[in-house]
Amino acid sequence: MVDWFLELGPVWQAVLAGAFTWITTIIAASLVFFTRSISRRWLDIMLGFAAGVMVAVAVFSLLVPAVELSGDSRYPAWLVVAGGVLTGAGFLRLIDAVLPHLAPGRPPEEAEGPSTTWRRATLLVSAITIHNIPEGLAIGIAFGAAAAYGGNDGAIAAAVVLTIGISLQNMPEALAVAMPLRRDGFSRLKSFWYGQLPASVEPPAAFIGAAAVLIIEPALPFAMAFAAGAMLFVVIEELIPESQRAGDTDRVTLATIIGFVAMMSLDIAIG
Numbered sequence: 001m002v003d004w005f006l007e008l009g010p011v012w013q014a015v016l017a018g019a020f021t022w023i024t025t026i027i028a029a030s031l032v033f034f035t036r037s038i039s040r041r042w043l044d045i046m047l048g049f050a051a052g053v054m055v056a057v058a059v060f061s062l063l064v065p066a067v068e069l070s071g072d073s074r075y076p077a078w079l080v081v082a083g084g085v086l087t088g089a090g091f092l093r094l095i096d097a098v099l100p101h102l103a104p105g106r107p108p109e110e111a112e113g114p115s116t117t118w119r120r121a122t123l124l125v126s127a128i129t130i131h132n133i134p135e136g137l138a139i140g141i142a143f144g145a146a147a148a149y150g151g152n153d154g155a156i157a158a159a160v161v162l163t164i165g166i167s168l169q170n171m172p173e174a175l176a177v178a179m180p181l182r183r184d185g186f187s188r189l190k191s192f193w194y195g196q197l198p199a200s201v202e203p204p205a206a207f208i209g210a211a212a213v214l215i216i217e218p219a220l221p222f223a224m225a226f227a228a229g230a231m232l233f234v235v236i237e238e239l240i241p242e243s244q245r246a247g248d249t250d251r252v253t254l255a256t257i258i259g260f261v262a263m264m265s266l267d268i269a270i271g
Contacts, residue, residue, distance in 0.1 A: 011210045013156070014143040017163040018136050018206030021170055022199040028171035029195030032178045033188050040246050043179075046172035047243035048252035052259025053165045054235045060267040061162040062138060062228035065145055070221035077221075084225025089233040091226070092134065096237070101127035121186070121194050124177045128198035131173065131238075134230030135166045136202035140209020141223050148213070148220055161267050168263075170199055176242075 005013065031038075063081060070077040100116035101123055111123050142159035178195025182188065209227070213220050243252045 010143040010147040010214065011140075011207060013146075013159070014140040014206040014210035015203050017139045017143065017159065018203035020163060021135070021139070021167045021202050022196070024167040025170040025174045025199035026196045028174035029178045029192050031175065032182045032191040032195065036179075036182050038175055038179050041248055041251070043172065043176060044243045044246055044248055044252050045255045047176065047239055048255035049259035050169040050172050051235045051239040051243060052256040052261070053168050053263040054231050054239065055256075056260045056263035056267065057138075057162055057165040057169075058228040058231045058235075060264055061142060061158060061165070062224045062231075065158070066221040066224035066228070069145070069148070069224070080221050081225040084222040085229035085232070087222075088134065088226035088229025088231075090229075092130065092230045092233040092237075095130050099126055099130065101130060121181055121190075124181070125194055125197050127238075128173050128177055129201055131234045132170070132198050132201050133205050134227055134234070135169070136205025137209035138224075138227035138231060139163055139166065139202065140206035140211070141213050141220070141227050143206075144210045144213025144217075145220055145224060148217055157270050158267065161263075161270050164266065165263050166202075168259075174199070 005016070008016070063085070066081050066084065067077050070080040096112060098113065100111055100113040116123075139159070139162060142162045143156070146155035146159050174195045177198070178191045181194055182191040186194075209223070213223055216223075240256070243256070
C-alpha cells in the first residue's frame with residue numbers, strides 16, 4: 001500500500017477509490033474515439049465476466065465480512081445479513097419501478113419504469129446510474145469497515161480489491177452504452193460523454209457510504225449486506241440476462257465462472 005493513501009481517513013480513501021472506478025470507466029468509454037462498434041459476442045463475454053466478478057465481490061468482500069462483524073450484534077447474524085440483502089435488493093427494485101431506464105442493447109420500446117419521453121441516451125444513462133449508486137455505496141462501506149477493523153492493512157486491502165472488482169465491472173457497461181450510441185449516429189464526443197457519465201456518481205456515493213458507516217458504526221453489518229443485496233439484484237436482474245440474450249450461453253456462462261473465480265482468488269490472495 002502507498003503510505004500516503006494509508007494515512008488518509010476512510011472517507012477520503014473511499015472518495016479516491018470511487019474516483020478510480022470513474023477513471024477506469026472513462027478509459028473504457030474513450031474507445032469510441034477509435035472504433036464505432038464492438039462485436040456482440042465480445043460484449044456479452046465481458047458482461048458475463050463482469051457478472052461473475054460482481055457476485056464474488058458481493059459474497060467475499062461484503063457478505064462474509066458482514067457475517068463476521070454481526071457476531072457482536074445482539075441480533076442473530078443470519079437475521080442481520082438476510083435483512084440487509086433483502087432490503088438492498090428491494091431498494092433497487094423500488095428505484096427500477098419509479099425511474100425510467102433502458103437496458104443496454106435493447107430498443108427504446110423495451111424501456112422499463114414509468115412511461116417517459118426521454119431519449120434513448122438518457123434512458124441508457126439512467127439504467128447504468130442505477131447500478132453505480134450501490135456500487136459507490138459499497139466502496140464507501142468497505143472503507144468504513146476497514147476503519148471499524150482498526151484501519152489495518154488487510155482490511156484496507158480488502159476494500160481495494162472490492163474497488164478493483166467494481167472497476168472491472170464498469171468497463172463493459174461503459175462500452176454497452178457508448179458503442180450503441182456511436183452506431184446510432186451520435187458523435188464520438190457525445191458517445192464518450194454518455195458512456196462515462198453514470199460512473200460520475202460513484203465518488204459521491206462512496207463518500208456517503210463511508211460517512212454513514214462512521215456515524216452509525218453498529219449498522220455496519222447490515223449496511224454491507226444491503227450493498228451486497230443491491231449488487232446481486234443488478235447481476236441477476238440485468239447483467240446475466242443481458243449477457244445471454246443473444247444466445248451464446250456456453251461462452252458467457254464460462255466467462256461468468258471465470259470472472260467469479262478470478263475475483264475470488266484476488267480477494268483471498270490480497271484481502
